[in-house]
Amino acid sequence: MAGSVLSIKDLHVAIEGKEILKGVNLEIKGGEIHAIMGPNGTGKSTLSSAIMGHPKYEITSGSVTLDGEDVLEMEVDERAKAGLFLAMQYPSEINGVTNADFLRSAVNSRREEGKEISLMKFIRTMDSKMELLEMDPDMAQRYLNEGFSGGEKKRNEILQLMMIEPKIAILDEIDSGLDIDALKVVSKGINEMRGEDFGCLIITHYQRLLNYITPDHVHVMMQGRVVKSGGPELAQRLESEGYDWIKKELGIEDETVGHEA
Amino acid sequence: MTTELKLPFDQEYIKSFSKDMNEPEWLTELRIQSLTKAEALPLPRPDKTKINNWNFTQFDKLIVKSEAFASLNELPEQVKALVDMENNDKNIYVQRNNKPAYLSLSKESQEKGVIFTDIYTAAREHSDLLKKFFMTTAVKADEHKLTALHAAFLNGGAFLYIPRNVELDEPVQSVFIHDDEEASVFNHVLVVAEDNSSVTYVENYISTVESSNSLFNIVTEVIANSNAKVLYGAVDTLAKGVTTYVNRRGIAGRDARIEWALGLMNDGNTISENITNLIGDGSFGDTKTVVVGRGDQKQNFTTSVVHFGKNTEGFILKHGVMKDSASSIFNGIGKIEHGASKSNAVQESRVLMLSEKARGDANPILLIDEDDVTAGHAASVGRVDPLQLYYLMSRGISQKEAERLIIHGFLAPVVNVLPIEGVKKQLVEVIERKVK
Numbered sequence: 001m002a003g004s005v006l007s008i009k010d011l012h013v014a015i016e017g018k019e020i021l022k023g024v025n026l027e028i029k030g031g032e033i034h035a036i037m038g039p040n041g042t043g044k045s046t047l048s049s050a051i052m053g054h055p056k057y058e059i060t061s062g063s064v065t066l067d068g069e070d071v072l073e074m075e076v077d078e079r080a081k082a083g084l085f086l087a088m089q090y091p092s093e094i095n096g097v098t099n100a101d102f103l104r105s106a107v108n109s110r111r112e113e114g115k116e117i118s119l120m121k122f123i124r125t126m127d128s129k130m131e132l133l134e135m136d137p138d139m140a141q142r143y144l145n146e147g148f149s150g151g152e153k154k155r156n157e158i159l160q161l162m163m164i165e166p167k168i169a170i171l172d173e174i175d176s177g178l179d180i181d182a183l184k185v186v187s188k189g190i191n192e193m194r195g196e197d198f199g200c201l202i203i204t205h206y207q208r209l210l211n212y213i214t215p216d217h218v219h220v221m222m223q224g225r226v227v228k229s230g231g232p233e234l235a236q237r238l239e240s241e242g243y244d245w246i247k248k249e250l251g252i253e254d255e256t257v258g259h260e261a
Numbered sequence: 262m263t264t265e266l267k268l269p270f271d272q273e274y275i276k277s278f279s280k281d282m283n284e285p286e287w288l289t290e291l292r293i294q295s296l297t298k299a300e301a302l303p304l305p306r307p308d309k310t311k312i313n314n315w316n317f318t319q320f321d322k323l324i325v326k327s328e329a330f331a332s333l334n335e336l337p338e339q340v341k342a343l344v345d346m347e348n349n350d351k352n353i354y355v356q357r358n359n360k361p362a363y364l365s366l367s368k369e370s371q372e373k374g375v376i377f378t379d380i381y382t383a384a385r386e387h388s389d390l391l392k393k394f395f396m397t398t399a400v401k402a403d404e405h406k407l408t409a410l411h412a413a414f415l416n417g418g419a420f421l422y423i424p425r426n427v428e429l430d431e432p433v434q435s436v437f438i439h440d441d442e443e444a445s446v447f448n449h450v451l452v453v454a455e456d457n458s459s460v461t462y463v464e465n466y467i468s469t470v471e472s473s474n475s476l477f478n479i480v481t482e483v484i485a486n487s488n489a490k491v492l493y494g495a496v497d498t499l500a501k502g503v504t505t506y507v508n509r510r511g512i513a514g515r516d517a518r519i520e521w522a523l524g525l526m527n528d529g530n531t532i533s534e535n536i537t538n539l540i541g542d543g544s545f546g547d548t549k550t551v552v553v554g555r556g557d558q559k560q561n562f563t564t565s566v567v568h569f570g571k572n573t574e575g576f577i578l579k580h581g582v583m584k585d586s587a588s589s590i591f592n593g594i595g596k597i598e599h600g601a602s603k604s605n606a607v608q609e610s611r612v613l614m615l616s617e618k619a620r621g622d623a624n625p626i627l628l629i630d631e632d633d634v635t636a637g638h639a640a641s642v643g644r645v646d647p648l649q650l651y652y653l654m655s656r657g658i659s660q661k662e663a664e665r666l667i668i669h670g671f672l673a674p675v676v677n678v679l680p681i682e683g684v685k686k687q688l689v690e691v692i693e694r695k696v697k
């Protein structure tokens with residue numbers, strides 16, 4: 001079977017009564033890498049949180065489906081088990097739960113009772129992925145994200161991505177706060193996942209990540225909508241020229257949510 | 262004041278009970294005196310919990326009939342799980358309700374002159390030693406009504422004596438089984454560690470009955486003399502309906518260390534008091550407590566470290582999880598007496614609430630009567646963070662499993678530092694059972 005399809009149609013999302021997303025349309029297929037760029041406060045994280053089921057975000061209209069299944073009807077864990085993954089911009093810290101225990105629960109949640117991954121196999125897999133991500137082996141026994149540096153948290157998100165092997169992953173600013181070496185390592189992890197069965201939506205502010213992971217499609221978000229889409233060359237133009245030309249082209253004065261003409 | 266209920270046993274009864282047990286005269290005397298005083302003495306006043314209506318006095322039988330165990334193989338399965346069944350050379354005392362039911366002492370302990378026996382035998386065979394320490398220094402019989410009743414109705418317990426310079430490698434374990442609904446237990450555990458000795462003692466209170474109206478009135482005294490070291494672990498799992506008063510108190514001499522690791526997992530109403538008195542200069546006290554409350558039980562956990570000696574250090578760490586409509590008060594008291602200069606008192610209490618109806622109250626109290634000291638406290642009462650739940654669930658983990666992880670994680674910082682592997686393992690299992 002070819003890859004999955006995540007399909008977002010005319011999605012409207014509100015938070016605490018305020019409408020943030022105002023009709024987002026996107027389709028991500030297995031094998032494709034999409035990038036979303038856009039100035040601060042334009043709704044990128046809102047889109048990813050709404051897809052994953054963050055408790056604070058309210059879907060006011062529109063639809064999200066994964067291979068035709070209604071994602072918005074699912075509980076958060078069901079969305080994950082259906083094949084969605086979100087590397088969060090700000091991952092939670094959980095005291096007392098070791099990274100390894102957490103990862104094993106996550107892996108086993110996709111398996112039937114009685115068919116859990118053997119401890120040996122789990123450790124071997126985790127060790128090899130951690131090595132690829134150049135993570136200190138101690139990180140496995142540390143409490144989940146607790147006291148992790150910004151860069152360590154991002155690597156840990158990618159470790160989870162690699163262990164869980166979702167069908168469609170959304171990576172929200174996975175490159176923020178990474179030094180250049182870490183950026184390469186994280187990109188290596190993501191590229192490792194590339195293939196027909198893996199679709200990816202990368203939210204980023206920087207072209208430099210896209211130098212390592214070449215996207216098939218680039219979208220620009222402003223005012224809670226996708227206002228422009230194109231190929232990799234769009235990201236390059238944004239890098240060198242900024243967003244002003246798009247704003248001018250579209251007649252937008254203030255790109256943040258709530259400032260539509 | 263409400264009208265006092267008559268005590269269930271009178272002087273004559275206690276006198277003849279003491280005689281039947283072949284107790285030395287001093288003990289009979291202490292019982293009788295305490296019985297007399299008990300009538301007039303007030304109940305203790307655990308801060309923020311009213312216990313006037315709790316039943317601490319009414320029960321039918323001072324002793325229930327229970328069979329001893331010929332070997333540990335006869336133990337019920339759930340009790341076997343607490344015991345290292347592989348090891349045949351261990352220190353273990355098993356008590357069944359009021360009955361000393363099994364005792365073994367390792368070769369090492371025998372060779373080193375360690376005394377470990379049930380409290381009745383201790384009274385008969387080590388009368389002088391017992392008399393010296395029994396309710397004389399750590400806990401006094403006439404402190405309040407419950408200590409007095411304890412002395413009067415004493416009907417179980419153990420005595421552990423570690424001679425000078427003896428360092429026991431193997432732990433010493435007591436298992437107090439409650440398998441008769443009619444049993445009420447006035448248990449006394451006395452641990453004496455002489456100069457430069459060290460010991461790890463672990464005890465389990467376990468009900469195998471579903472529920473009962475029993476009374477448990479438990480007093481533990483730990484005397485750690487100069488430079489002695491006592492690690493004291495306990496896991497209490499008494500059944501629903503059991504009313505428990507448990508007072509565990511330690512006295513640390515010069516450079517002595519007392520470390521408590523307490524898993525307070527009773528399902529009935531419980532008043533737990535744990536005090537460490539740091540008498541000697543350079544002494545050290547550390548209390549780690551985990552608690553899970555469920556059903557509609559009411560509990561009060563008062564933990565206190567009192568600094569008398571100079572250069573003393575006291576640490577209190579408590580983590581509690583409250584479910585259903587359970588309600589608990591966590592009082593932590595660090596007290597530095599005048600003259601205890603260069604001392605350090607630190608405490609932390611954390612409560613995690615799992616339901617709207619549960620109640621949890623953390624009260625850190627510092628009482629300092631000396632300038633040249635350091636002290637700190639932290640306390641919090643909170644709920645499961647919905648964002649943490651979301652994060653875990655976004656990885657496919659079900660809500661139930663996510664909550665389980667968060668709860669275990671919350672208790673882990675205390676559970677993981679428990680000094681005794683066996684206790685740790687048991688505690689994890691009990692927690693698993695109680696929070697699910």
Ligand SMILES: Nc1ncnc2c1ncn2[C@@H]1O[C@H](COP(=O)(O)OP(=O)(O)OP(=O)(O)O)[C@@H](O)[C@H]1O
Pocket residue numbers: 015016018020038039040041042043044045046047056089256257
């Ligand atoms: N809890 C909230 N209450 C009110 N407004 C909110 C809340 N959360 C987000 N918003 C608003 O929604 C808008 C979009 O936020 P979002 O986090 O989606 O932006 P973003 O595009 O991811 O920005 P960045 O690039 O800075 O991460 C912002 O104006 C933000 O202030």
Ligand SMILES: [Mg+2]
Pocket residue numbers: 044045046089172173
């Ligand atoms: Mg964002």
